Amino acid sequence: MNDMTTYQIADIFQCTCCGFCCHGETTVSLDRHDQERMIKALGLTPEATRQQYWRVTGSVVQMQTRDGHCIFYDTNIGCTVHEGRPWRCRQWPLHPSMLADENNYRTITESCPGFKKGHSYEEFCRILRALLERGDGDKTGG
Numbered sequence: 001m002n003d004m005t006t007y008q009i010a011d012i013f014q015c016t017c018c019g020f021c022c023h024g025e026t027t028v029s030l031d032r033h034d035q036e037r038m039i040k041a042l043g044l045t046p047e048a049t050r051q052q053y054w055r056v057t058g059s060v061v062q063m064q065t066r067d068g069h070c071i072f073y074d075t076n077i078g079c080t081v082h083e084g085r086p087w088r089c090r091q092w093p094l095h096p097s098m099l100a101d102e103n104n105y106r107t108i109t110e111s112c113p114g115f116k117k118g119h120s121y122e123e124f125c126r127i128l129r130a131l132l133e134r135g136d137g138d139k140t141g142g
Ligand code: SF4
Pocket: 014, 015, 016, 017, 018, 019, 020, 021, 022, 092, 093, 111, 112, 113, 114, 141, 142
């Protein structure tokens, strides 16, 4: 059995870059830190970023969509604002809610093909918990 400190994200997940999580007619919402990070990554003014890339509904800021996916998604290269992507995109799909409820685990693992097969739910939780406690839940895909 692995020592808790030697677990790697690759033990449970490797993004296949299928793009599923970047598709849909809405996107995750951006909190203030997300907005600041994205503006910086794009090198634009807040107003230009808002006009070109965001959909603002009241106090909710989301990314615009094009052709059924996030405006930043490119079929060939994936996320084109990788350094400036929102924290929810950084977190996905290693979401802590999977630790609380096996149904969440099943729903998420069925929607994302990047999860490694063969782990029991208990093994998966042990590894994910260790990664999250180590602050290592920011995977590189999605
Ligand atoms: S995180 Fe999962 S759903 Fe999203 S691109 Fe990677 S493999 Fe596909």
